[in-house]
Amino acid sequence: MRTTIIAVLFFFTAMTATAKEGMFPPDGITPAMVKDMKTMGCQIDPADIWKPGAKCLAMAVVNLGGGTGSFVSPDGLILTNHHVAFGAAQSLSSPEQNYIRDGFLARGRGEEIPAPGYNVRVMTGFERVTSRFQPALRPGMDPQKCYRLIEKISQELIREGEKIPGNECAVARFYGGREFYRVTYLKIRDMRVVYVPARSIGEYGGEIDNWMWPRHTGDFSFLRAYVGRDGRPADWAIDNIPFRPLHCFPIARTALRPDDFTMIMGYPGTTKRWYTAAEIGNEVQAYYPERITLLDQYIELLEKCSAAGEAVKIKNAGVLKGLYNSIKNNRGMLAGLQRDQLRELKQSDERKLAAWIAARPDRKKKFGRLLGDIERLVAAEREVNSLSTIYGWLTRGCRLLDWALTLNKWSHEKTKKDPDREPGFMARDMAVKKERLPVNQRNLDLATDKAVLAFFLDKLLAADTTGVFKGLAREIQQAAGNNRGEKIAAFADRLYGNTRLADLDFKLQMLAADTRTLSSTGDAFLSLAARIQPEIDDFHRRKNAFTGRWLQLKPLYVEALMALRPETIRYPDANSTLRFSYGRVEGYSPRDAVHYAPFTTLSGVLAKNSGEFPFDLDAKVTAAAGPGRARYSDPFLGDIPVNFLSSNDSTGGNSGSPVLNGRGELVGVLFDGTYETLDSDFLFQPERTRSIHVDIRYILFIAEHVNQAINLLKELGTF
């Protein structure tokens, strides 16, 4: 009866509610949106979302590098997802103190443990700098030159901005290069772990439930940001003090209900809503099918490598988890694109656009060649894109090759001044790379590394019909063996038999060495890197020329579409800058006769608890469930809410985003989207695009009744 009643409300709701598309930048608020938000139940003033340099909602939102978090106390306490602090807990764990399995709770400030390599960014500046890029945006410019100029201007803007100590800057492109913004962050680098629940709570359901609804995952954790005694960012020090943010989110005191207004803020990474029909066609016909085939074989290879023993299995587990995650995502994405016929939708859009262009001579003059140019561009870059996918996996998967290429490149770039170096080789970039070396080293298995090299070399040569990597191909051709497989094997044997790159100290030495020293080592991998670096640079130049061409065409495409449909809500694709989106608590119908309610409950958590991974719930949760939990129980559900759905627009990077109610109070933390609408990266579908969040009441329940985190609850002001 209980869930039946909820459903009634939910569906009543669904009839009146409308999901809201759009990930809006902080300065993207229009009067129409304000009115809309108020109608939906927003009681805060949307102008309070972003006020440069002043107390505003954005000051409580932090960028965690690929994820998001939010301040929930005046003392720099940050709420984010479980897997964010998980890495720190992992690196600090030992067989005696297994923080991964058991979780971690600091019972006082003194017990908080440093999270090495962690930092957060608070946005302090968001300036439109499009005018600075005018020199690069002249029509008819060579695409390669356009790209280089944009990179150069960006570097200048960054250097200017970073003259103020503690600032970190980035230049972000909006609408494919129609607008440019300089974003300024305060980067806090003394981060500590406060509270991580047991993995069986924080990852409950694992890969099986990944992207799925109904969901029952306690994907939350707490960190704290520390600064120097002067209040400015500082490296870890014993007497650092908690950072005091200009704003922090209060915990909601009233029960969140179906139909309630919700707002999220965060750092979404990439969406493709302004993709052209030709680009979507390429995704459906080439990009995703190629990726899925490769991922499938790559996973098979790593599983085979991992079968060598428990130690290798552990080393490869992280990469494998990511690959399984990717292939599930890519399969869902491809299925969604096909099911929803997005290419056909866009084609129909572009037929209207073509007619609009053809209708007037001035439009013909400006946009007449646009759609044709885009189609040719998509076709022209297809091979480079395929190579780029394979090359990316090759260098990420074969660490020895990656290190060899980085060391070789760095030995050249280090002789230049920062402004003249290639992107990724400025002093600050190299500092990060050096810091990551030991972490990167930790899970190195040489047999796997070699197998991955051989696998992707084979794929690279097969895809390289135009001889981009002809030098590399020649070297392999000269190796012993009767066919490509044998030759690659012999080639790899020689490399791994004559290198010291698996040695951390050697790598650190080489990081400090010049080109001549590198060469004198006679290291097979380093010599190979030196020989093939020119063709890799050439490959990157080819890629950059395509990027430059897109920077010329995409703004035109956006301009034409905007002119065709001036009334449409406009927002730029996600680009890892701060966005907010608003919506409602809403369920959805994934298919005929099936309806998903927007809340799951603790009873649902217990019902899934088979005792077998990933449904092997912490026994303390079972013990804590039961009567007397009215404090966190929803009066309407008659149970503790665990996860909930809302129609807020989000994507990867939004993980850990605060979910706020109409009063600007925290009601949950975002951690996922739904499998049925993975393709919402291309098209938001109001009737079923949903975000998945952990309900704050489940977080408080776990904190109080499972981990007795009374200190934490007191700091949150809820105890």
Next chain:
Amino acid sequence: MRTTIIAVLFFFTAMTATAKEGMFPPDGITPAMVKDMKTMGCQIDPADIWKPGAKCLAMAVVNLGGGTGSFVSPDGLILTNHHVAFGAAQSLSSPEQNYIRDGFLARGRGEEIPAPGYNVRVMTGFERVTSRFQPALRPGMDPQKCYRLIEKISQELIREGEKIPGNECAVARFYGGREFYRVTYLKIRDMRVVYVPARSIGEYGGEIDNWMWPRHTGDFSFLRAYVGRDGRPADWAIDNIPFRPLHCFPIARTALRPDDFTMIMGYPGTTKRWYTAAEIGNEVQAYYPERITLLDQYIELLEKCSAAGEAVKIKNAGVLKGLYNSIKNNRGMLAGLQRDQLRELKQSDERKLAAWIAARPDRKKKFGRLLGDIERLVAAEREVNSLSTIYGWLTRGCRLLDWALTLNKWSHEKTKKDPDREPGFMARDMAVKKERLPVNQRNLDLATDKAVLAFFLDKLLAADTTGVFKGLAREIQQAAGNNRGEKIAAFADRLYGNTRLADLDFKLQMLAADTRTLSSTGDAFLSLAARIQPEIDDFHRRKNAFTGRWLQLKPLYVEALMALRPETIRYPDANSTLRFSYGRVEGYSPRDAVHYAPFTTLSGVLAKNSGEFPFDLDAKVTAAAGPGRARYSDPFLGDIPVNFLSSNDSTGGNSGSPVLNGRGELVGVLFDGTYETLDSDFLFQPERTRSIHVDIRYILFIAEHVNQAINLLKELGTF
């Protein structure tokens, strides 16, 4: 929006509706039930369900042998499930006329094709005959003797009843032997196929969707019953005339809606609602786990055999389909029994029963040993039960062995008179067996047959720790080979190398032969059968002794439980006799945050249509879907309803049952239950036990717009 609105109604409904447990026999209507049915919306007089020898609802319901059907026209037209007529369509198909793939429609009486081996039974008598069994029910009687006496009395009752020509009788036990009924049928044996939709409609979703909701299967077909010109049952003849039933169901003219009253009538096979805790414990710990393990290996074996070639694959497909069906059922059943902790529920029940028994000396005297006796009985029969499972599969799977045993047994039984023969060897039984021989022969693959023999012989010997099959074991032990596997292989080689049982003519000859002739053939299989028949008879006697013991204990258990809870609704377990059940159109919640609406739609059919089997929909359906179908479209759904759920109590054997609305009009045809509540055979769970039906509107839509079956629609009175 559309489905949203349905859902609202549905859930409103669910708050007021109560599913109704119970499969009631025709004479099981109580005043309380009548009141209850009226309150729920039943407008027909429940007394009209069964009136011996007169027009009543039961006269429109037919037993199809493992399934059910109903008369839907005064001219003997029968509506049942697709798979019922499928067998006929299969046997009548040729490469030129593929009725399986394309379906079949007779455009007039003359085109209707005979369905050999098909017959239907209309119940004409249902008499309580418990008093006749008093001699067998004296306390303290030897169980073996009790069993034999009950069989003997049953045979007498059947012979008496069948003295009237055209009658077919059976004796059915209710409440485990507390009551006995003689059921009399009119058996019509000239059956013809009228209309079978294409397999892609009638089996849409195949094994993937089997037992699943949401469902989109058009599992219906039409047959017609013919009789001689005198109106009495007759063999097929060109001038036979359609049977005119005393009643037929009119097609509903008003739209079926959520919450509407529904009644089903049919022939449910087996339920286990009166099982004791000890019996359920045995099902959970031994019966289902053993079956699942065996099925898994058996399926693997047949898949391996089928890999030999396309011809073998086709031959084994039917058996494999059944095995996949069984293993899915058994897995769901076991999971449900464990999830719902049915054993623990029963144990708690029986603790109350034990206390009730202990409370008074007269109860102690009568029931004091009951629960202990049952526990001992369950433990004692465990090995025989395991052997019985294996022996059953052995003789069903290895046809040469089955035929050898049948021929050998028959050569002895034929020398006796019918009344003295063992059950299953009366003249009428042998006629059926003979008729089935060619059908049974059709899919015989000797390599598979032999592999199955070897597989189950191995299992049988492993399970037979008490030497029930010691003669068989000895013969295998004497075969050549170093281990049991090799010995069994040699034993099987010798059998298959020296038999003519794969020859249909030889078998027909042997059916007519006496024991001496059989022996003189020197056929290895027939000689084996003659040698091991005594121990097989002994095995059956052991089993029968257990059955006899249950016939003594179960009625006592039922009596005690009824006395403990006199207020509970009572109905006997299903036993393949006519039952009716009433309920409502209702969805359910299969798990946390998921709600199933009670109707699926044509849009849902199209959404599943991937083009790949089993979702390769007949292209004519896609073509027929579209505007202008308002006639069959539900005004509320805004679409054509396909399948629907109701809370009627049903089980295997109910397939093809008519679903009636409160006015006694036909609204659908039952074809399945839901996976989540397979264990409702043990416990009806009102909140989620549901039956799945084809909506009559989908049937009419397919008939009119896909197959243009106007003649049929006219006969149904809907065109």
